[in-house]
Amino acid sequence: DGGITQSPKYLFRKEGQNVTLSCEQNLNHDAMYWYRQDPGQGLRLIYYSQIVNDFQKGDIAEGYSVSREKKESFPLTVTSAQKNPTAFYLCASSIQETANTGELFFGEGSRLTVL
Amino acid sequence: QKEVEQNSGPLSVPEGAIASLNCTYSDRGSQSFFWYRQYSGKSPELIMFIYSNGDKEDGRFTAQLNKASQYVSLLIRDSQPSDSATYLCAVNMGDSNYQLIWGAGTKLIIKP
Numbered sequence: 001d002g003g004i005t006q007s008p009k010y011l012f013r014k015e016g017q018n019v020t021l022s023c024e025q026n027l028n029h030d031a032m033y034w035y036r037q038d039p040g041q042g043l044r045l046i047y048y049s050q051i052v053n054d055f056q057k058g059d060i061a062e063g064y065s066v067s068r069e070k071k072e073s074f075p076l077t078v079t080s081a082q083k084n085p086t087a088f089y090l091c092a093s094s095i096q097e098t099a100n101t102g103e104l105f106f107g108e109g110s111r112l113t114v115l
Numbered sequence: 116q117k118e119v120e121q122n123s124g125p126l127s128v129p130e131g132a133i134a135s136l137n138c139t140y141s142d143r144g145s146q147s148f149f150w151y152r153q154y155s156g157k158s159p160e161l162i163m164f165i166y167s168n169g170d171k172e173d174g175r176f177t178a179q180l181n182k183a184s185q186y187v188s189l190l191i192r193d194s195q196p197s198d199s200a201t202y203l204c205a206v207n208m209g210d211s212n213y214q215l216i217w218g219a220g221t222k223l224i225i226k227p
Contacts, residue, residue, distance in 0.1 A: 031212060042119060042203070042217030043159075058213065090158055094212050103149075104212065106158035 002027045006091050006107035013078070013085065013114050021076045021110045023091035030096050032074040033104065036060060037088040046089075049074055050096070078112060086114045117142050119206050121218035129226050134191040136221050138204030141185070146210070148180055148187045151203040153220065159203055163189060194225045 004025045013019045025032065031050045035043040045058030049068040063082025068074050078085045088111050092104040118141040128134040136150075147166050151159035165171045165178040165187065177190040187206075191198055204218040 033213065040123065040219055042219045043205075044217075045213060045215075048213045056213070096212075103161050103164070104159075104215075106160070109156075109158050 004091055004093055004105055004107035006089075006110050008110060009108065011110060011112045013112060015114060016080045018077055018079050019112065021078070021089055021091075021112070023074045023076065023107055024072055025074075025091075025093045025105075025107075026072060027093055027105060028071075029093035029105070030071070031094045032068070033092045033094075034058075034064070034066065034074070034076045035090045035092065037090060037109075043090065046076065085112055087112060117208050117216050119204055119216050119218040121202075121204050121221045123219060124222040125224050126221055127224045127226055128194050130194060130196060132194055134194045134198065134223055134225070136189040136191075136202050136204075136223065137186060138188065138206075138218055139186045140204075140206045140208075140216070142206070142208040142216075143182075143185060145182075145206045145208050147207040148178070149205040149207075149215070150176075150178060150187075150189045151205060153201045153203055155200070191223075196225045196227055199223060199225045 007022045033048045034046040044060050046064050047066040049055035065077045090109050091107040094104050120139045150163040152162050153159040163178040165180045171178045175192045179188045201220040201222045203220045205215045
């Protein structure tokens with residue numbers, strides 16, 4: 001089955017630690033995205049990538065980093081510089097970043113809690 | 116500031132009735148509009164999109180767009196308990212998927 005796999009589903013982090021969230025897709029999509037979802041707020045874009053070895057900052061990139069070494073993979077690192085990292089993180093993909101279909105395919109999400 | 120506003124709810128609707136969800140947006144130049152459904156603890160999934168003024172129907176779902184008044188709505192006919200979810204409105208204020216602006220969502224509860 002084609003889809004997007006995120007791991008881990010739940011993650012606990014101590015303050016000052018970096019953590020990396022995995023996102024893998026087998027949909028052969030060019031574009032991939034990372035969003036953050038907080039209660040009472042809309043999804044906010046952290047980073048996006050439209051092609052291998054290229055990625056762009058979204059609206060809330062501070063304290064996060066990404067890489068896109070393979071088309072299938074777009075991991076997100078939450079660094080210790082992110083002051084309020086507790087949130088639900090969603091990885092998504094689309095056929096093309098410029099397609100403007102609005103059809104994003106989401107993974108099941110990773111819930112990060114800072115202790 | 117580009118914004119998409121939705122009533123957070125919860126909106127409670129009896130089974131079999133029509134559920135009406137509304138969304139307003141700030142950018143008058145927006146061209147495309149999307150409704151996603153998100154079950155609790157799960158990821159969003161696209162259920163409708165609309166580009167032109169008027170109504171667009173897909174099964175029990177109807178999206179309505181009024182660009183002059185800057186609102187888009189989603190009607191769900193013959194509501195079922197399985198429709199209970201949070202409905203997210205997303206508006207593309209540019210011409211690329213990364214320019215989607217998301218509302219916070221309306222929680223819909225269908226009462227049997």
